Amino acid sequence: MDQLNNDPAVHGILVQLPLPGHLNEDLIINSIAPEKDVDGFHISNVGLLGTGQKSMVPCTPLGCLMMLRDHHGSISGMNAVVIGRSNIVGKPMAQLLLNDSATVTIAHSRTKDLPGVVKQADIVVAAVGRPEMVPGDWIKEGATVIDVGINRIDAPEKGEGKTRLVGDVHFESAAKVAGAITPVPGGVGPMTIACLLANTVTACCRANGLEEPEGLTA
Ligand SMILES: NC(=O)c1ccc[n+]([C@@H]2O[C@H](COP(=O)([O-])OP(=O)(O)OC[C@H]3O[C@@H](n4cnc5c(N)ncnc54)[C@H](OP(=O)(O)O)[C@@H]3O)[C@@H](O)[C@H]2O)c1
Structure with a gap:
Protein backbone atom coordinates (compact mmCIF):
# COMPACT_ATOMS: atom_id res chain seq x y z
CA MET A 1 0.00 0.00 0.00
CA ASP A 2 2.87 2.39 0.84
CA GLN A 3 4.21 2.00 -2.70
CA LEU A 4 0.83 3.02 -4.20
CA ASN A 5 0.29 5.80 -1.66
CA ASN A 6 3.67 7.30 -2.53
CA ASP A 7 3.43 6.91 -6.32
CA PRO A 8 2.45 10.29 -7.84
CA ALA A 9 1.23 8.50 -10.99
CA VAL A 10 -1.48 6.74 -8.92
CA HIS A 11 -4.45 8.99 -8.08
CA GLY A 12 -7.04 6.50 -6.83
CA ILE A 13 -6.87 3.32 -4.75
CA LEU A 14 -9.83 0.98 -4.23
CA VAL A 15 -9.89 -2.20 -2.17
CA GLN A 16 -12.37 -4.71 -3.55
CA LEU A 17 -14.61 -5.76 -0.64
CA PRO A 18 -15.43 -8.09 1.00
CA LEU A 19 -11.95 -9.30 1.94
CA PRO A 20 -11.19 -12.86 3.03
CA GLY A 21 -11.99 -13.34 6.71
CA HIS A 22 -8.38 -13.46 7.95
CA LEU A 23 -7.71 -9.91 6.71
CA ASN A 24 -8.61 -6.87 8.83
CA GLU A 25 -10.80 -4.72 6.58
CA ASP A 26 -10.61 -1.56 8.72
CA LEU A 27 -6.83 -1.75 8.99
CA ILE A 28 -6.42 -2.11 5.23
CA ILE A 29 -8.92 0.62 4.29
CA ASN A 30 -7.33 3.00 6.78
CA SER A 31 -3.87 2.39 5.31
CA ILE A 32 -4.96 4.04 2.02
CA ALA A 33 -3.83 7.67 1.75
CA PRO A 34 -7.15 9.53 2.41
CA GLU A 35 -6.68 11.76 -0.66
CA LYS A 36 -6.44 8.62 -2.89
CA ASP A 37 -9.35 6.83 -1.19
CA VAL A 38 -11.76 6.95 -4.16
CA ASP A 39 -14.29 4.73 -2.33
CA GLY A 40 -14.49 7.29 0.51
CA PHE A 41 -14.33 4.59 3.22
CA HIS A 42 -11.20 5.83 5.07
CA ILE A 43 -12.06 7.01 8.58
CA SER A 44 -10.75 10.52 7.74
CA ASN A 45 -13.14 10.81 4.81
CA VAL A 46 -16.03 9.50 6.92
CA GLY A 47 -15.24 12.20 9.50
CA LEU A 48 -14.88 14.94 6.90
CA LEU A 49 -18.22 14.02 5.30
CA GLY A 50 -19.85 13.88 8.75
CA THR A 51 -18.68 17.42 9.53
CA GLY A 52 -19.58 18.79 6.08
CA GLN A 53 -15.97 19.28 4.98
CA LYS A 54 -14.37 18.54 1.60
CA SER A 55 -13.79 14.77 1.38
CA MET A 56 -13.84 11.79 -0.95
CA VAL A 57 -17.51 10.74 -1.02
CA PRO A 58 -18.61 7.06 -1.28
CA MET A 191 -24.04 5.85 -11.51
CA THR A 192 -21.79 4.13 -8.94
CA ILE A 193 -19.24 3.28 -11.61
CA ALA A 194 -19.42 6.78 -13.08
CA CYS A 195 -18.85 8.25 -9.60
CA LEU A 196 -15.80 6.06 -9.07
CA LEU A 197 -14.30 7.65 -12.17
CA ALA A 198 -15.49 11.09 -11.03
CA ASN A 199 -13.75 10.58 -7.68
CA THR A 200 -10.56 9.55 -9.48
CA VAL A 201 -10.66 12.75 -11.56
CA THR A 202 -11.33 14.76 -8.37
CA ALA A 203 -8.37 13.09 -6.63
CA CYS A 204 -6.11 13.82 -9.62
CA CYS A 205 -7.16 17.50 -9.72
CA ARG A 206 -6.58 17.93 -5.99
CA ALA A 207 -3.17 16.21 -6.16
CA ASN A 208 -2.05 18.53 -8.97
CA GLY A 209 -3.62 21.77 -7.76
CA LEU A 210 -6.00 21.85 -10.75
CA GLU A 211 -9.51 23.29 -10.71
CA GLU A 212 -12.06 20.53 -10.09
CA PRO A 213 -14.74 20.16 -12.83
CA GLU A 214 -18.12 21.39 -11.58
CA GLY A 215 -20.66 18.85 -10.27
CA LEU A 216 -18.29 15.90 -9.83
CA THR A 217 -18.61 15.74 -6.05
CA ALA A 218 -21.03 16.57 -3.24
N1 LIG B 1 -26.07 -0.36 -7.02
C1 LIG B 1 -24.86 -0.37 -6.44
O1 LIG B 1 -23.89 0.10 -6.99
C2 LIG B 1 -24.73 -0.95 -5.05
C3 LIG B 1 -23.64 -0.62 -4.24
C4 LIG B 1 -23.60 -1.13 -2.95
C5 LIG B 1 -24.61 -1.98 -2.51
N2 LIG B 1 -25.63 -2.32 -3.36
C6 LIG B 1 -26.74 -3.19 -2.95
O2 LIG B 1 -27.49 -2.48 -1.97
C7 LIG B 1 -28.05 -3.39 -1.02
C8 LIG B 1 -27.61 -2.97 0.37
O3 LIG B 1 -26.20 -3.04 0.45
P1 LIG B 1 -25.44 -2.82 1.83
O4 LIG B 1 -24.01 -3.11 1.60
O5 LIG B 1 -25.83 -1.50 2.40
O6 LIG B 1 -26.10 -4.01 2.69
P2 LIG B 1 -25.90 -4.43 4.23
O7 LIG B 1 -24.57 -4.03 4.74
O8 LIG B 1 -26.30 -5.87 4.29
O9 LIG B 1 -27.01 -3.55 5.00
C9 LIG B 1 -28.34 -3.80 4.83
C10 LIG B 1 -29.15 -2.91 5.72
O10 LIG B 1 -30.54 -3.22 5.52
C11 LIG B 1 -31.17 -3.34 6.78
N3 LIG B 1 -32.24 -4.33 6.72
C12 LIG B 1 -32.14 -5.67 6.52
N4 LIG B 1 -33.36 -6.22 6.56
C13 LIG B 1 -34.25 -5.23 6.78
C14 LIG B 1 -35.64 -5.19 6.93
N5 LIG B 1 -36.41 -6.29 6.86
N6 LIG B 1 -36.23 -4.00 7.16
C15 LIG B 1 -35.48 -2.88 7.24
N7 LIG B 1 -34.15 -2.86 7.11
C16 LIG B 1 -33.53 -4.03 6.89
C17 LIG B 1 -30.09 -3.79 7.73
O11 LIG B 1 -30.49 -3.41 9.04
P3 LIG B 1 -29.63 -3.77 10.36
O12 LIG B 1 -28.46 -2.82 10.34
O13 LIG B 1 -30.57 -3.51 11.46
O14 LIG B 1 -29.23 -5.21 10.22
C18 LIG B 1 -28.85 -3.08 7.21
O15 LIG B 1 -28.71 -1.82 7.81
C19 LIG B 1 -27.57 -4.77 -1.46
O16 LIG B 1 -28.55 -5.34 -2.32
C20 LIG B 1 -26.33 -4.47 -2.28
O17 LIG B 1 -26.06 -5.46 -3.26
C21 LIG B 1 -25.72 -1.80 -4.61
Missing part, protein backbone atom coordinates in the same frame (compact mmCIF):
# COMPACT_ATOMS: atom_id res chain seq x y z
CA CYS A 59 -19.56 6.33 -4.90
CA THR A 60 -23.01 4.75 -4.53
CA PRO A 61 -24.53 7.47 -2.30
CA LEU A 62 -22.82 10.15 -4.41
CA GLY A 63 -24.50 8.76 -7.54
CA CYS A 64 -27.87 8.73 -5.76
CA LEU A 65 -27.38 12.35 -4.64
CA MET A 66 -26.48 13.43 -8.19
CA MET A 67 -29.70 11.87 -9.54
CA LEU A 68 -31.77 13.56 -6.81
CA ARG A 69 -30.18 16.97 -7.46
CA ASP A 70 -30.63 16.51 -11.20
CA HIS A 71 -34.30 15.63 -10.79
CA HIS A 72 -35.32 18.05 -8.02
CA GLY A 73 -32.81 20.87 -8.27
CA SER A 74 -32.92 21.36 -4.50
CA ILE A 75 -33.98 18.71 -1.95
CA SER A 76 -33.92 21.21 0.93
CA GLY A 77 -36.75 20.57 3.39
CA MET A 78 -37.89 17.33 1.76
CA ASN A 79 -38.58 14.26 3.92
CA ALA A 80 -36.07 11.54 3.03
CA VAL A 81 -36.18 7.97 4.34
CA VAL A 82 -33.08 5.81 3.89
CA ILE A 83 -33.78 2.11 4.46
CA GLY A 84 -30.48 0.51 5.54
CA ARG A 85 -27.68 1.75 7.80
CA SER A 86 -24.54 0.17 6.31
CA ASN A 87 -21.27 2.11 6.34
CA ILE A 88 -20.99 1.92 2.55
CA VAL A 89 -24.51 3.01 1.55
CA GLY A 90 -27.08 3.86 4.24
CA LYS A 91 -25.05 6.05 6.61
CA PRO A 92 -23.18 8.14 3.99
CA MET A 93 -26.42 8.48 2.01
CA ALA A 94 -28.18 9.89 5.07
CA GLN A 95 -25.25 12.25 5.70
CA LEU A 96 -25.34 13.57 2.13
CA LEU A 97 -29.11 14.12 2.28
CA LEU A 98 -28.69 15.94 5.59
CA ASN A 99 -25.87 18.09 4.17
CA ASP A 100 -28.34 19.08 1.40
CA SER A 101 -30.87 20.08 4.11
CA ALA A 102 -33.35 17.21 3.70
CA THR A 103 -35.11 15.98 6.86
CA VAL A 104 -33.65 12.50 7.16
CA THR A 105 -34.89 9.29 8.76
CA ILE A 106 -32.69 6.19 8.76
CA ALA A 107 -34.68 2.94 8.93
CA HIS A 108 -33.24 -0.52 9.58
CA SER A 109 -34.22 -4.04 10.61
CA ARG A 110 -35.46 -2.90 14.05
CA THR A 111 -37.56 0.00 12.76
CA LYS A 112 -41.17 -0.14 13.95
CA ASP A 113 -43.91 0.31 11.34
CA LEU A 114 -41.56 0.54 8.36
CA PRO A 115 -44.48 0.92 5.88
CA GLY A 116 -45.74 3.91 7.89
CA VAL A 117 -42.25 5.46 8.03
CA VAL A 118 -41.72 5.03 4.27
CA LYS A 119 -45.18 6.48 3.54
CA GLN A 120 -44.03 9.85 4.99
CA ALA A 121 -41.14 10.12 2.54
CA ASP A 122 -40.82 12.49 -0.40
CA ILE A 123 -37.58 10.62 -1.15
CA VAL A 124 -37.08 6.90 -0.47
CA VAL A 125 -33.62 5.34 -0.77
CA ALA A 126 -33.80 1.55 -0.40
CA ALA A 127 -30.45 -0.12 0.45
CA VAL A 128 -31.44 -3.35 2.16
CA GLY A 129 -30.45 -6.35 0.04
CA ARG A 130 -33.89 -8.01 0.13
CA PRO A 131 -35.54 -8.66 -3.24
CA GLU A 132 -38.58 -6.46 -3.93
CA MET A 133 -39.16 -5.86 -0.21
CA VAL A 134 -40.73 -2.41 -0.66
CA PRO A 135 -44.13 -2.65 -2.39
CA GLY A 136 -45.91 0.20 -4.15
CA ASP A 137 -48.48 0.65 -1.38
CA TRP A 138 -45.71 1.80 1.02
CA ILE A 139 -44.84 4.68 -1.32
CA LYS A 140 -46.40 8.16 -1.05
CA GLU A 141 -48.01 9.40 -4.27
CA GLY A 142 -45.42 11.30 -6.30
CA ALA A 143 -42.39 10.32 -4.17
CA THR A 144 -38.95 9.84 -5.70
CA VAL A 145 -37.67 6.29 -5.24
CA ILE A 146 -33.99 5.38 -5.49
CA ASP A 147 -33.48 1.62 -5.51
CA VAL A 148 -29.92 0.70 -4.52
CA GLY A 149 -30.55 -3.02 -4.05
CA ILE A 150 -29.06 -5.61 -6.38
CA ASN A 151 -30.55 -9.05 -5.79
CA ARG A 152 -30.35 -12.11 -8.02
CA ILE A 153 -33.49 -14.24 -7.99
CA ASP A 154 -34.62 -17.37 -9.85
CA ALA A 155 -36.31 -16.72 -13.18
CA PRO A 156 -37.86 -20.02 -14.28
CA GLU A 157 -39.83 -18.10 -16.95
CA LYS A 158 -36.50 -17.53 -18.76
CA GLY A 159 -35.67 -21.24 -18.69
CA GLU A 160 -34.39 -23.82 -16.24
CA GLY A 161 -31.68 -22.55 -13.89
CA LYS A 162 -31.96 -18.96 -15.19
CA THR A 163 -31.86 -15.93 -12.90
CA ARG A 164 -32.54 -12.20 -13.11
CA LEU A 165 -31.65 -9.07 -11.15
CA VAL A 166 -34.20 -7.17 -9.08
CA GLY A 167 -33.93 -4.28 -6.64
CA ASP A 168 -35.17 -3.85 -3.07
CA VAL A 169 -38.30 -2.15 -4.43
CA HIS A 170 -41.13 -3.91 -6.25
CA PHE A 171 -40.71 -1.91 -9.45
CA GLU A 172 -44.07 -2.52 -11.18
CA SER A 173 -46.25 -1.53 -8.22
CA ALA A 174 -43.97 1.31 -7.04
CA ALA A 175 -43.71 2.84 -10.53
CA LYS A 176 -47.51 3.33 -10.52
CA VAL A 177 -47.38 5.69 -7.51
CA ALA A 178 -43.88 7.17 -7.59
CA GLY A 179 -43.14 10.46 -9.31
CA ALA A 180 -39.78 9.03 -10.37
CA ILE A 181 -38.06 5.70 -9.77
CA THR A 182 -34.70 4.17 -10.68
CA PRO A 183 -34.72 0.76 -12.40
CA VAL A 184 -32.62 -2.29 -11.47
CA PRO A 185 -30.48 -2.97 -13.38
CA GLY A 186 -29.58 0.30 -15.10
CA GLY A 187 -30.15 2.86 -12.34
CA VAL A 188 -27.85 3.24 -9.34
CA GLY A 189 -25.31 0.66 -10.59
CA PRO A 190 -24.02 2.64 -13.60
